[in-house]
Amino acid sequence: MKLNELKEQIDRIVGYAPRDADSEVMVGIQLPYTTVGAIPMMEITSIHQGFDWEHGKIILSTKEPLMPFDKDIGDKLRKTADKLASVEYKNKRLTDKLASVEYKNKRLTDELASVEYKNKRLTDELDKLKKELGELKIHRRENND
Secondary structure (H helix, E strand, C coil): CCHHHHHHHHHHHHHHCHHHHHCCCEEECCCCCCCCCCCCEEEEEEEEECCHHHCCCEEEEECCCCCCCCHHHHHHHHHHHHHHHHHHHHHHHHHHHHHHHHHHHHHHHHHHHHHHHHHHHHHHHHHHHHHHHHHHHHHHHHHHC
16 A cells, blocks of 8 residues: 555544544554454554665554464464364353352252251151050050950
């Protein structure tokens, strides 16, 4: 892109939407892996005219250095990012499964406590009935004698 083309596009943007005249100027960057959300961007911190070997160039400086893309590193990074996404997905599934198991465990623990309570009541009632039966047998023997 030539400087005049850049100026024309900036003038068109500002003319079309004057409120955007104070917008941050960013440069879009392409990452070697898939992202979600906004386009990855880098803040432009300055613009200056080149001199000596850079004569005839307008140079934009970014907040952080930009480096040429290394395909091998990019491929490794992409594979690593894919593995990470897969591991995070599996972790989420296992976390959800664990929560489900913990919920079922809580329900079964509550049900067990309820059964134990009912068992205790029935055992107490059975003991009471046995005691009454024993007393009746004693009373009956006394009456028969």
